[in-house]
Amino acid sequence: MGQDGKCESIRQTQRSEKAEEIRRVCREVRKNVVAMIGAAGSGHPGGSLSCVEIVSTLYFGVMRVNPEDPNWPDRDRFILSKGHAAPTLYAVLAEKGFFPKELLPTLRKFGSPLQGHPDAKKTPGVEVSTGSLGQGLSMAVGMALAGKLDRRGYRVWALLGDGECQEGQVWEAAMAASHYKLDNLAAFIDFNGLQIDGRVEEIMNPSPLADKWRAFGWCVLEVDGHDVDALLEAASCASESRGAPTAIIAKTVKGKGVSFMEGQREWHGKAPTGEELSRALEEVGRA
Amino acid sequence: MKATREAYGETLVELGRERPEIVVLDADLSSSTMTSKFAKEFPERFFNFGIAEANMMGAAAGLARSGKVPFASTFAVFASGRAYDQVRQSIAYPGFNVKITASHGGLTVGPDGASHQALEDIALMRVIPGMTVIVPADAEETRQVVRWAAAHDGPVYIRLGRSPVPDVFPQGAPIQPGKASIVKDAKGRGFEAMGPAGTRDGLDADVAILANGIMVSKCLEAWEILAAEGITSVVVDVAFVKPLDEKTLLELADRCGAFVTAEEHSVIGGLGGAVTEFLSENRPCPVVRVGVRDKFGQSGTPEELLTEYGLTAEKVAQAARKALSLKRPDLRTRM
Ligand SMILES: Cc1ncc(C[n+]2csc(CCOP(=O)(O)OP(=O)(O)O)c2C)c(N)n1
Numbered sequence: 001m002g003q004d005g006k007c008e009s010i011r012q013t014q015r016s017e018k019a020e021e022i023r024r025v026c027r028e029v030r031k032n033v034v035a036m037i038g039a040a041g042s043g044h045p046g047g048s049l050s051c052v053e054i055v056s057t058l059y060f061g062v063m064r065v066n067p068e069d070p071n072w073p074d075r076d077r078f079i080l081s082k083g084h085a086a087p088t089l090y091a092v093l094a095e096k097g098f099f100p101k102e103l104l105p106t107l108r109k110f111g112s113p114l115q116g117h118p119d120a121k122k123t124p125g126v127e128v129s130t131g132s133l134g135q136g137l138s139m140a141v142g143m144a145l146a147g148k149l150d151r152r153g154y155r156v157w158a159l160l161g162d163g164e165c166q167e168g169q170v171w172e173a174a175m176a177a178s179h180y181k182l183d184n185l186a187a188f189i190d191f192n193g194l195q196i197d198g199r200v201e202e203i204m205n206p207s208p209l210a211d212k213w214r215a216f217g218w219c220v221l222e223v224d225g226h227d228v229d230a231l232l233e234a235a236s237c238a239s240e241s242r243g244a245p246t247a248i249i250a251k252t253v254k255g256k257g258v259s260f261m262e263g264q265r266e267w268h269g270k271a272p273t274g275e276e277l278s279r280a281l282e283e284v285g286r287a
Numbered sequence: 288m289k290a291t292r293e294a295y296g297e298t299l300v301e302l303g304r305e306r307p308e309i310v311v312l313d314a315d316l317s318s319s320t321m322t323s324k325f326a327k328e329f330p331e332r333f334f335n336f337g338i339a340e341a342n343m344m345g346a347a348a349g350l351a352r353s354g355k356v357p358f359a360s361t362f363a364v365f366a367s368g369r370a371y372d373q374v375r376q377s378i379a380y381p382g383f384n385v386k387i388t389a390s391h392g393g394l395t396v397g398p399d400g401a402s403h404q405a406l407e408d409i410a411l412m413r414v415i416p417g418m419t420v421i422v423p424a425d426a427e428e429t430r431q432v433v434r435w436a437a438a439h440d441g442p443v444y445i446r447l448g449r450s451p452v453p454d455v456f457p458q459g460a461p462i463q464p465g466k467a468s469i470v471k472d473a474k475g476r477g478f479e480a481m482g483p484a485g486t487r488d489g490l491d492a493d494v495a496i497l498a499n500g501i502m503v504s505k506c507l508e509a510w511e512i513l514a515a516e517g518i519t520s521v522v523v524d525v526a527f528v529k530p531l532d533e534k535t536l537l538e539l540a541d542r543c544g545a546f547v548t549a550e551e552h553s554v555i556g557g558l559g560g561a562v563t564e565f566l567s568e569n570r571p572c573p574v575v576r577v578g579v580r581d582k583f584g585q586s587g588t589p590e591e592l593l594t595e596y597g598l599t600a601e602k603v604a605q606a607a608r609k610a611l612s613l614k615r616p617d618l619r620t621r622m
């Protein structure tokens with residue numbers, strides 16, 4: 001049962017080796033994310049850096065996918081509902097082997113398969129096109145329903161922003177997911193406390209977020225979104241849930257890994273240039 | 288050079304000082320739509336709804352019903368798409384006095400890509416009964432149409448751009464919102480010489496080029512290309528896609544007999560759609576549309592995208608040549 005607090009710790013030793021590998025991936029992804037956005041000259045570093053551990057943990061510690069066959073029917077699905085974090089998804093997919101890493105520096109450039117926001121038609125491994133916030137969870141619900149219908153064992157993972165939770169459609173999807181008892185669905189909330197215009201609680205306060213998801217019939221876990229072990233634990237907990245979807249509220253730091261971006265709202269949608277870029281690259285390279 | 292969204296932000300502040308009933312709504316994009324300027328000066332009359340466009344439009348309807356004059360802003364894709372039903376049902380159907388001022392229209396959004404590039408918004412808004420739809424060409428025209436909208440009673444959609452655009456109109460130009468503006472006549476005279484009631488003899492040309500938004504200045508370049516080939520043209524700024532300035536269209540149909548339309552939008556349903564619909568029922572003559580040909584956008588620099596999708600002066604000139612070739616032979620007098 002993926003009920004709050006009832007999660008048991010599982011196979012601790014085997015886990016920490018896995019976690020070590022995921023942390024290595026995270027360092028690589030972080031470097032690539034900063035370099036890509038720097039090369040593009042535009043993009044969203046803050047929300048990309050806050051979800052590096054979440055996305056890397058899913059692809060390298062949780063999900064069954066096949067980079068050789070991105071549309072393998074039994075694959076686990078990942079929906080990046082907060083599509084502006086595309087650089088993180090691309091860097092993880094490249095690390096996993098869905099496409100060559102040489103493509104990463106073409107982010108946002110004319111003709112590149114790596115569009116500013118995920119484009120399912122252009123990029124192998126990208127399940128759906130996102131960028132307009134609030135729509136990803138509904139698509140994840142559809143995939144989870146199809147999985148039940150076809151009696152396939154795959155799981156569906158979505159990632160939403162905390163600001164994104166202001167969209168009404170998120171709650172329509174939340175209601176549908178518990179109504180249909182979609183225990184093959186889980187949603188991570190990248191709870192970094194910031195959106196574009198300011199702090200989430202000042203712009204349009206969604207709290208108490210955990211209580212809201214609970215009230216909508218979801219199991220709720222709260223974790224440190226940069227702690228790979230905790231994320232692995234939460235994911236396995238969600239995978240064992242029966243009869244209800246799971247929301248994992250991951251406490252994160254926007255801009256994580258680059259000191260001058262951490263917790264700063266102006267780094268939501270701005271690329272570092274010149275001196276800033278070298279400093280950022282140095283900091284994520286050193287980690 | 289100035290972005291139309293900047294002019295909007297400044298004009299809102301002026302309006303806020305003049306009229307206490309003006310309120311401003313945004314959906315977590317106030318620093319991009321430039322409503323942040325108003326928010327700073329009038330925090331009690333500014334409402335940030337967070338990332339919840341549908342709710343924002345509904346609340347704007349309620350504010351309007353209560354005597355306020357709401358300006359609701361977000362990106363054009365979200366204003367016209369994400370909140371379409373609220374705009375139709377809650378705002379336009381009861382005819383509420385809401386001004387939807389949408390920034391980041393069209394391809395010039397650039398690297399964010401297709402999800403953020405509104406190429407259908409004018410079509411979506413134009414088809415709603417009672418909605419006024421305006422696409423200003425530059426900062427000065429933006430100032431004037433925003434002021435016009437604030438004074439007008441009824442729903443209005445104004446589309447603004449992200450990137451700076453060249454000035455088409457001099458400051459204080461006597462633009463008549465709702466009327467098409469002749470920005471260059473066949474004799475090469477600009478808007479100022481024409482004046483609102485100016486001389487019409489410069490309207491006799493081989494082709495009339497109608498445009499709005501960023502395409503107006505591209506069409507002025509096309510005028511030069513055509514002139515070098517001995518083709519005379521008139522460049523007309525049609526900021527009001529709805530209601531159309533039908534009188535001027537009929538006059539141009541009689542004087543030129545062939546049209547080009549140019550817009551940073553799908554060729555379906557926008558300015559090109561509006562003009563062809565009107566002319567085919569009233570004064571049939573060739574109209575060649577320059578715009579995005581039934582496609583989504585993509586990432587790239589604004590210039591790369593405008594070239595890829597054929598929104599250039601050269602493509603406008605090419606369209607003008609085609610319009611001329613489609614003219615009835617007996618009307619091709621000046622060829
Ligand atoms: C429907 C919609 N409205 C507005 C935007 C513009 N936008 C892009 S990111 C963003 C803020 C997102 O905040 P949050 O969900 O907290 O993401 P994070 O902090 O993880 O970057 C906004 C408003 C959008 N992409 N989609």
Ligand SMILES: [Mg+2]
Nearest residue numbers: 162163192194
């Ligand atoms: Mg956030």
